[in-house]
Amino acid sequence: MIMAIRVRSRAGREWLLTEEVGSGSEGVVYAVHRAPGLVAKVVPRPRDPAAYRRRLDRLLRQAREPRTSRLLPAGQPPRLAWPLEIVTTARGTAVGCLMPDLRVTHQPLECLLSPAARGEHLPAATWATGLRAAASLAELLADLHAEEYVVGDLKPENLWVNAAGAVALADVDSLQFVDGGETFPCRMRSAGYTAPECVDSETLPDRASDSFVLAVLAHQLLMDGLHPFHGHPADGSPYVSFDDNLLRGRCRLVDRASVVLPRFAPPLDLLPAGLSRLFRRAFDAAGRRDPSVRPSPAEWARALRRELAPGRLVACGRDPGHWHSVDRPWCPWCDQRARLAREVPAPRRRTKAEPAGNAEPAAHAGPEANEPRAAAARGTHRRGAVASHESRRGGCRDA
Structure with a gap:
């Protein structure tokens, strides 16, 4: 069951936040009920609530200034998920903002x-x-x-x-x-x-x-x-x-x-x-x-x-999915595929009569094979992780 959160703008308008679509070190991002082009970021406990409100206030004001409006061209795919409205929870303990939902286009x-x-x-x-x-x-x-x-x-x-x-x-x-x-x-x-x-x-x-x-x-x-x-x-x-x-x-x-x-x-x-x-x-x-x-x-x-x-x-x-620079005289992707095929031969299938002890040993991958795993454990190798606005949930959005 999804627990809804009600937030209110300073003008008194209310929105209902539904499922959580992402979270990060400071805030949580929610879908907005009946507003498919919006998400809401809510920061439950800002380190300095007054400073965070001032930050959002300035960003909203700057959206109307020439220096920022040039970054937000109308009629084009968004380049920035710029804050659109400051919102607070009913008790006023959490503050956040509405912003464009980049999942719609990206x-x-x-x-x-x-x-x-x-x-x-x-x-x-x-x-x-x-x-x-x-x-x-x-x-x-x-x-x-x-x-x-x-x-x-x-x-x-x-x-x-x-x-x-x-x-x-x-x-x-x-x-x-x-x-x-x-x-x-x-x-x-x-x-x-x-x-x-x-x-x-x-x-x-x-x-x-x-x-x-x-x-x-x-x-x-x-x-x-x-x-x-x-x-x-x-x-x-x-x-x-x-x-x-x-x-x-x-x-x-x-x-x-x-x-x-x-x-x-x-x-x-x-x-x-x-x-x-x-x-x-x-x-x-x-x-x-x-x-x-x-x-x-x-x-x-x-x-x-x-x-x-x-x-x-x-x-x-040879492969229409392969593109490369004209500086390279032949396709590097085909080269790499051929090299990997030579270096890592397919494992030989063992027959029923062949004892397990005679199975061909796995190719030695060398110390580098463990590096992505070790890096991921330290939070530094993020290629497989996917998040939404802060830390996306549920993997990449279906195209």
Whole structure:
């Protein structure tokens, strides 16, 4: 049985919230009865209730200002789940807001990052879709930065994508911004999606830290979900987390010998040369140490759009679902499929007469095979997780 929650706006209008569709570290997201285009985020116990109300007040007011209205073009798929109305529960103990339901037009970004979910929920998606999504995300971030917003907690769980590769951002109430001389900070941190200067630090995010995480997400979108700091340390030390690899400079794209990757990792030369250079600027020692040298979202957007220009994408002649850059003379996906077939032969079927002890042993997967499992246990490998607005329930929405 679903327990309904009644909320009220300051003007006295009431809405009935029905099933929970997501939850996160701060709030719970509910469907709104008889309002299919809306959801409501309710924060039961804000850390600072007065500050949270002021934050929502400012965001609602800014929606009518030129700097924000440019981010919310009418008549187009939403780019931001911007708060529409402040609501409180009957006792006034919980506060929240109504916002657009991105499930109507989009799928969670994780459906594009996970091969299994992509096949089920975005079956027409190809490498070109990931390229368009990376460009769309870079453009969205560039536009937010131009209007002096910092995302701060940029991660797959807060991002949505449609079949055309257009990206939208949820959890807008956690944006960092300044209004009337007051700073509304973003203090959230997500493992694997935090710039090095903000890991284990109280340092507030800024445009450069957003730019670093943009590079991480672009890498995942172009490399079949592979995190750029994925891999077991090649020196034999134990794997701890993506963030540990980041702080120690373990990244295949920067130093091939620094990590051992699983067999399913796409080849490095899948990336166009121009994009590889941008990734190295973001992830090498200088980019990790000096935020000012990282490519900006605007630079990423220009580079990614160049790769989408006519003549830059090539369709595989053998598999219509395979697309790749013209920089690659043959299909990397067919190459990878053939390589995996050679390296992992099908198990030999044992006959009834053959004793179990003679069964062919499983192929040794090597230490890298356990890394996704170990990372998931630490909350840093999220490719299979799916959430709604904060933390989506029930997997990717059916297309």
